[in-house]
Amino acid sequence: MLGNKVVKATLFVSMLALVGLTLPLQASAECKLVATQDGSPLDIKADAFDTPEAKQFLDTCKNPYIGNEAATKRGQKLFQLYSCTACHGGQAEGAVGPSLHGPNFKYAKNATNKGMFETIWHGTNGGMGAKGKGLMDPSDPENGLTPDEVLKIVAWVRTHSKTFTGNE
């Protein structure tokens, strides 16, 4: 009898510990995206994050496509399709726009994948237009990159960075 009580008490205490551990984890898990221009919150509908990888990014602020060969290949294609090459060069080495290789960036936050996502999605005040879907082309809300596509572009851009991945 006594043994049973001890087991129950132990179970209860472990459950409490589990709740205590998971609650703060969940609360801090959500990635709060902000504009590069002024740090104001980015209002992107949750259902725009329509792949498991995009959802994971929204939960963790980490880019799951880093080092994924298929994704980086697609990212390079998108970099060409969206004319990033015209301003940043075919290898993102810089042209009229800055090099994207890092580790030093015009906006320091672009050393992180969260920061670079925010810059590509919402643009800057200095000549980099917003490329996010619904923002890029005011005449067509369907035009522009999805969050998943932005993550693939960032993953390709990071293949040029030898010392960091942006997920640090």
Ligand code: HEC
């Ligand atoms: C019309 C030219 C142009 C195009 C097209 C363009 N950019 Fe840019 N981009 C710029 C300029 C200019 C800057 C510098 C912005 C500033 O100083 O505020 C910049 C800045 C950036 C930065 C921040 C770099 C840093 O050092 O902080 C990133 C990341 C970036 N662009 C990614 C992209 C991607 C990805 C695309 C394609 C989807 C793209 N850009 C398309 C001109 C362009």
